[in-house]
Amino acid sequence: MGPPKLTKFQKAGIALTVASLCVSRERRKKRYWVRKWLLLRKKISHMSIMYYLEPEDFSNFLRMGSDSFEELLRMVTPLIKKQDTVMRESITPKERLVVTLRVLATGQTYEDLKFSSIISPQILSKIIPETCWAIYRCLRHYIKMPATENEWRNTAEEFEKKWHFPHCVGAIDGKHIAIEKPSGSGSEFHNYKKFFSVVLLGVVNANYEFIYVNTGTNGSVSDGGVLKTTNLYTKLMSGELNLPPPSNLPGTTTSAPYVFVGDSAFAINRNIMKPYPFKGINHDQRIFNYRLSRARRVVENAFGILAARFRIFRRNISVDVENVDAIVLACCSLHNYLRKKRSRYVHNKFIDRESISKTLFSRGAWRQETPALVSLEKCNERQRNVEGNNVRNTFAHFFNHEGSVSFQNEMINVIPLDTN
Structure with missing residues (x-):
């Protein structure tokens, strides 16, 4: 006995299912986890201009001098550093500290800050409190x-x-x-x-x-x-x-x-x-x-x-x-x-x-x-x-x-x- 014969309607249904699966696969290939411009953080974020700021401008930017910033970064890094994964690179401790200091210094909303930090508001809402607690833990003895x-x-x-x-x-x-x-x-x-x-x-x-x-x-x-x-x-x-x-x-x-x-x-x-x-x-x-x-x-x-x-x-x-x-x-x-x-x-x-x-x-x-x-x-x-x-x-x-x-x-x- 061989396999049962399919009617023409069953054959048409199978063909339609296979076609839809192929289309959905093609669509999945074109989807991104984040918006395209958020993938350009290393190229176009405010981090790129920090290297060119004069001392006075740096102080206005973060409310502290570069020496104080580097010292603070060394203190908080063990508390806020995240591991990279095979899926994506983590946001670095320096980026986390800079964006937190910008929020404190300017009072910008997360929606505004996403365009200069190139970090989504959802991630910012997690980064800012976590980094603030880290700052306090490192400096509370002051x-x-x-x-x-x-x-x-x-x-x-x-x-x-x-x-x-x-x-x-x-x-x-x-x-x-x-x-x-x-x-x-x-x-x-x-x-x-x-x-x-x-x-x-x-x-x-x-x-x-x-x-x-x-x-x-x-x-x-x-x-x-x-x-x-x-x-x-x-x-x-x-x-x-x-x-x-x-x-x-x-x-x-x-x-x-x-x-x-x-x-x-x-x-x-x-x-x-x-x-x-x-x-x-x-x-x-x-x-x-x-x-x-x-x-x-x-x-x-x-x-x-x-x-x-x-x-x-x-x-x-x-x-x-x-x-x-x-x-x-x-x-x-x-x-x-x-x-x-x-x-x-x-x-x-x-x-x-x-x-x-x-x-x-x-x-x-x-x-x-x-x-x-x-x-x-x-x-x-x-x-x-x-x-x-x-x-x-x-x-x-x-x-x-x-x-x-x-x-x-x-x-x-x-x-x-x-x-x-």
């Missing part, structure tokens, strides 16, 4: 809070020398960082300024360097309440920060504790100083407010420098909310890293300046621009603490007598004491 009494005293000595506020161990402030509304979050991240945000709380030393940062608290937390959610506050209240015990103010027998200085967004206590209420204020209280404002401005200016150098803070950050922390922490650690590595990182135009001889105050350039980081809501004065008020009165008496400086009476008439 954000170092004093751990011993002697280290805290050294920090206080710098504040006394540069800003004439003895026993000050840090300036504290919080800012709202604008984000796109997280899906399904309701009003959880909606703040009092009517936009969606997460809160960045920072403590800064006398040199505009962050010694503590906390980020991720949803923007609906206001009245300085974000501080109470941090481990900094927990350790401060329990005495675990190792602050030095109270000691005499310079040239006096009056004892005072070591304190952080902040604005009206924070509740006062024995270790956190804030301004006197501006309503009905007297001369001695105005002097205290000026001296506190002079020390506190270092943290405002640190945030201003951060937003001027890393323009991603000048728009709504449009990434998954769990990746916002990576961007913020990477920028803060880069700020400290570059503050120590580059003498020209902080330009005079970025910061507030006092001309004591001419009795003038010049606002930093960041204050004239559209606000990038919005201050926390001011707290209700009923939150004042009796012990904190006593400490504030002690400092006010000191600043008006033994601790007075020659320029304070003139400067209180030209300084905007509440710069928020």
